[in-house]
Amino acid sequence: MTDEEYMKLALREAQRAYDEGEVPVGAIVVLNKRLIARGYNQVEKLNDPTAHAEMIALTSAFNFLGSKYLPEATVYVTVEPCVMCAGAMYWSKIGRIVWGAHDEKNGHRHITAPNNPFHPKTLIHTGVLAEDCASLMKEFFRSKR
């Protein structure tokens, strides 16, 4: 499968968040071409502002593998990770991070740049299905106004 195809699976998670009235962000973790974990934003449902898609997907992956490091895995997330999620990815030593849309407001880069908050070995790839990922967010916030 291609990055676009995996991102479509992350978008499916984002759609689940959208359908539940949550900010529509979704994430999956892939290892050896297998989907091993998924997550979508559950901040409202859990009354927990740390229940982001990436946190849930990462913790699910640690549990699934019984390992606290994911150096061979890739996380796909529909929107640029926030500072918290970037920090969680650092600790996971994840091999590769792919995100869709940039997030100028809550993305990590406006706080961490020019520093790299990730593990030095982690590869970063951005912009995959960025328009689809961003338009789900825009639609959500428009519907809330």
Next chain:
Amino acid sequence: MTDEEYMKLALREAQRAYDEGEVPVGAIVVLNKRLIARGYNQVEKLNDPTAHAEMIALTSAFNFLGSKYLPEATVYVTVEPCVMCAGAMYWSKIGRIVWGAHDEKNGHRHITAPNNPFHPKTLIHTGVLAEDCASLMKEFFRSKR
């Protein structure tokens, strides 16, 4: 109770981590002079590198209050929060953060400075019982060598 007295409670949590072979960091959350949540590092036990003292204490506080914001609360943590935990504190809109020892290696500041990763209304106070907090960490890493 004073900041020092609350930090002693956070240090007690850190000692629990130490006793369980975890990097000794502890945290508590105080609201209206009441201790409403506590946490200690459980990364090894849970095989989850995101299971930091602060994450556990914050999530416990959200659950206890049924609220995802803590604008009137104070978190006491024995060691400077990492990037992930700083981001979690941002989302919590916590009123005040007090930490003991600085952490030049894994503290958030070497990634986020000169930016402020916290909510603009959050007050920060550092250095409370810093030597006690730092010496527990030093002792731990010395014992692991």
